[in-house]
Amino acid sequence: MTFLSGGFLLLVLGLLTVYYILPRRFRYLVLLAGSLAFYALAGKGYLPFLLVTVVTVYGTARLLGRSLQRQKAYVAEHKKDLSREALTAYKKAQGRKRNILFLLCLLVNLGLLGALKYTAFLLSALRAPFQVHWVLPLGISFYTFQSLGYLMDVKRGKYPPEDNFLKYALFASFFPQMIQGPISRYDSLSETLYGGANFDFDRLGRGLVRILWGAAKKLLVADRLAPGLALLFGAEADSFRGGWVLLGMVLYALRLYADFTGGIDMALGVGELFGVTLAENFDRPYLSKNIEEYWTRWHMTMGSWFRDYLFYPLNVSKPFLRWTKALRGRFGNGFLSRLPLYGATLLVWLATGVWHGAGWNYALWGLTNGLVILLSLTLKPLYEGFHSRFPGLKATGGYGAFETIRTFLLLCLIRLWDCYAGPRGVWRAFSSLFTTFNYGAVARGLSVLGLSGGAWAIVLSMAALMLLVSLLKGEGSFRTRFINTPWKLWLAALALLLLCLLLGAYGPGYTASDFIYGQF
Amino acid sequence: MKRNRWIAPVFTLVLAGLLLWGLGRLVRPKYASGVTLEGSMVENWYTHRNEGHQVLFVGDCEVYESFSPVTLFEEFGATSYIRGSAQQLMWQSYYLLSEMLKVETPRAVVLSVCSLRYAEPQSEAYNRMTLDGMRLSKEKFEAVRASLTEGESEISYYLPLLRYHDRLFELTAEDTLYLFQGPELTYNGYLMRTEQVPYTRLPAAPALQEPSFGDKPVEYLNRIVSLCREKDIALILVKSPCLYPAWYPEWDLWLADYAEQNRVEYINAIPLMEDMGIDLSTDTYDGGIHLNVYGAEKYTRWLGEHLKERGLIEDQRLDPVAAAQYSDLSERYAREKRAKAEVDG
Structure with a gap:
């Protein structure tokens, strides 16, 4: 079941009706029932895996919370009669117990994720004489990470665990975020998730506009480009070189943006219908001026998850601190003393790559991102030296545009890992950019991508509209700035609905492709 | 101010409904020209539903290209209407007839049994030509449900924009031109063909796998029998004189038994062609697969005599309402027949 299926529409309409009829205190139960129904309908055999995560994380978090509470009470009670060393020893012993619990839960959940997602790949990589074809539950990477983030927050004492099992189950399984995220944080989601919002036409309209805007991106751009891109990167990829590679990587960036942000818009919009505020996942990423900035604006909830729950803990872990100290003592503040930081960065990027999928390409894609970021960090003094010689340059609009385009092309190049099979395929495509100058032939042969003149006009007009909305929205929300009266809101919803229905790529002739990020 | 928040959404909802309906009508194929004229025929009946027809014909090409209501009126004074479409399946005929019998009270229903051969839905294209023209009703809902082929979207039968937006x-x-009303290309449901392509040879019939018909078409045939019995309407099952695809003797026997058991009439017109005067060197437009207008008129004359003998029709030629209905129709019919015959040479 996807956002654009009749089943999903019926589910949301049914849930909305019951949700606003029931008293507020029962409304979260409607969302839970809907979420479980959605998940059960999404695929045969998915639900037990989700329930394992819900039960183990809920139980572990409760035990961790209780242990922290007990420790707090013990420390308060014995502060005066026990020595500092005795208290520290007690805390350490308690901490060890919590670590064991935490690691066990981590093992179960990451083990489940790893086994389901990577076993087939590993067996094939190891040339095992047999293969497995296990089911990969929808959104397992998203809900596992969301649940483990919650567990780590509880372990750190950031907030107490949720006592109500059903409320926790809803947090882990809230259906709009199961297809492709965002990866929510408990402290920011719980208030609206359990609050049971009052019925409000305006909020309904805002949610609808967001859903339809997401659908328009997907139907008018992503799905229209999908067949052409499948041709460029498919079995015949070797016959599309040079200009085709450049065209393919730019169109792929456009498609990925439309597909992923479109899906997130729909998820957030559905949440808004129920008064639930899900975390924003994008902040005009293609306007970034460097790759590091891009990764703070693209798939933000995943980036911040890796930062908060992997990168920072890794950097402040005892082995890493010891390593850094040893290197600093020996080499001062030079390049070599930063090796632990570089190592942690690459490790996090490797994990990010592997999170996206089972395959060498994903790992190499992650590592390339990490290397580019490290390279730009290392070269920072050079840039700064250059800009100190030309101080006015950075403030000019032209230079800003250059940085944006450079960053965009760089991330398109990195995504070649996403598009072609294996390092050899990526290398052939990449090198052809500098050896095959067939741009005239590409311009004349665009029709092979299967898009008519009208379809190109639709894709390009919608891309221009997406850019315009990005530029106009500034820091705030486009809807708050420009669609701010009930009439504007509802007529915008109608216009978007017609746009989707009339100009979208769907129905026979198109396999409304599943969301790309749904695979993760 | 807050109290009036519902006005904009309600207005938008109404406007959306109107636009979806209008745009759906705009993009839906009109079947007004080209080779698939049959797609507009099911809808045409709504314009004629209150004319009080004595005989209703239901089925596939073996009725809408085989019987001429104009001939039936001109020669016997019987008013009639054909509600047929290409490869109209038995369950579709049932739902179309059910819908017709809500407003019509005919004396006889003539049903083509040719489609009994199809146990399952065949193709979306034929489904569309039959079902798109039906107005929203319980019958349409059930007909769609019974007819969907794999991969078809049910909702697009009610919101055609979803299917035809491209x-x-x-x-x-x-x-x-045909935004609000489809083209009227037939003569009370009869699609005229004037070409003459003589019968020479047709592909050999493959060996029959199953001597009876599928459960599903038989179930709907039973329902048609019950429906007509309930309404006290004479049901006549016909196999028109069309030689392809093959009509097996086993099927003929099965139907003869069935008709006897259910006290309905079954006519296999293939062996009666000589009595009817049908000559397949002149009376078919595609080498024996379908009748042309000359063959259809002969077949209609024969059936008219038969209906008259059975007392199922009465002469309404002197009835001013019926005469008025048919005068324009007959004139248009004769004009087209002449014009097409000239073109065909």
Whole structure:
């Protein structure tokens, strides 16, 4: 079941009706029932895996919370009669117990994720004489990470665990975020998730506009480009070189943006219908001026998850601190003393790559991102030296545009890992950019991508509209700035609905492709 | 101010409904020209539903290209209407007839049994030509449910925009001309063909796998029998004189038994062609697969005599309402027959 299926529409309409009829205190139960129904309908055999995560994380978090509470009470009670060393020893012993619990839960959940997602790949990589074809539950990477983030927050004492099992189950399984995220944080989601919002036409309209805007991106751009891109990167990829590679990587960036942000818009919009505020996942990423900035604006909830729950803990872990100290003592503040930081960065990027999928390409894609970021960090003094010689340059609009385009092309190049099979395929495509100058032939042969003149006009007009909305929205929300009266809101919803229905790529002739990020 | 928040959404909802309906009508194929004229025929009946027909014909090409209501009126004074479409399946005939019998009270229903051969839905294209023309009703809902082929979207039968939105770039003048009412290309449901392509040879019939018909078409045939019995309407099952695809003797026997058991009439017109005067060197437009207008008129004359003998029709030629209905129709019919015959040479 996807956002654009009749089943999903019926589910949301049914849930909305019951949700606003029931008293507020029962409304979260409607969302839970809907979420479980959605998940059960999404695929045969998915639900037990989700329930394992819900039960183990809920139980572990409760035990961790209780242990922290007990420790707090013990420390308060014995502060005066026990020595500092005795208290520290007690805390350490308690901490060890919590670590064991935490690691066990981590093992179960990451083990489940790893086994389901990577076993087939590993067996094939190891040339095992047999293969497995296990089911990969929808959104397992998203809900596992969301649940483990919650567990780590509880372990750190950031907030107490949720006592109500059903409320926790809803947090882990809230259906709009199961297809492709965002990866929510408990402290920011719980208030609206359990609050049971009052019925409000305006909020309904805002949610609808967001859903339809997401659908328009997907139907008018992503799905229209999908067949052409499948041709460029498919079995015949070797016959599309040079200009085709450049065209393919730019169109792929456009498609990925439309597909992923479109899906997130729909998820957030559905949440808004129920008064639930899900975390924003994008902040005009293609306007970034460097790759590091891009990764703070693209798939933000995943980036911040890796930062908060992997990168920072890794950097402040005892082995890493010891390593850094040893290197600093020996080499001062030079390049070599930063090796632990570089190592942690690459490790996090490797994990990010592997999170996206089972395959060498994903790992190499992650590592390339990490290397580019490290390279730009290392070269920072050079840039700064250059800009100190030309101080006015950075403030000019032209230079800003250059940085944006450079960053965009760089991330398109990195995504070649996403598009072609294996390092050899990526290398052939990449090198052809500098050896095959067939741009005239590409311009004349665009029709092979299967898009008519009208379809190109639709894709390009919608891309221009997406850019315009990005530029106009500034820091705030486009809807708050420009669609701010009930009439504007509802007529915008109608216009978007017609746009989707009339100009979208769907129905026979198109396999409304599943969301790309749904695979993760 | 807060109290009036519902006005904008309600207005938008109404406007959306109207636009979806209007745009759906705009992009839906009109079947006004080209080779698939049959797609507009099911809808045409709504214009004629209150004319009080004595005989209703239901089925596939073996009725809408085999019987001429104009001939039946001109020679016997019987009013009639054909509600047929290409490869109209038995369950579709049942739902179309059910819908007709809500407003019509005919004396006889003539049903083509040719489609009994199809146990399952065959193709979306034929489904569309039959079902798109039905107005929203319980019958349409059930007909769609019974007819869907794999991969078809049910909702697009009620919101045609979902199916035909890509036609937005292919719209022609016909799409606006027939926006609110489809083209009337038939003569009370009869699609006239005047070409003469003599019968020479047809592909050999493959060996029959199953001597009876599928459960599903038989179930709907039973329902048609019950429906007609309930309404006290004489049901006549016909196999028209069309030689392809093959009509096996086993099927003929099965139907003869069935008709006897259910006290309905079954006519296999293939062996009666000589009595009817049908000559397949002149009376078929495609080498024996379908009758042309000359064959259809002969077949209709024969059936008219039969209906008259059974007392199922009465002469309404002196009835001013019926005469008025048929005068324009007959004139248009004769004109087209002449014109087409001239073109055909």
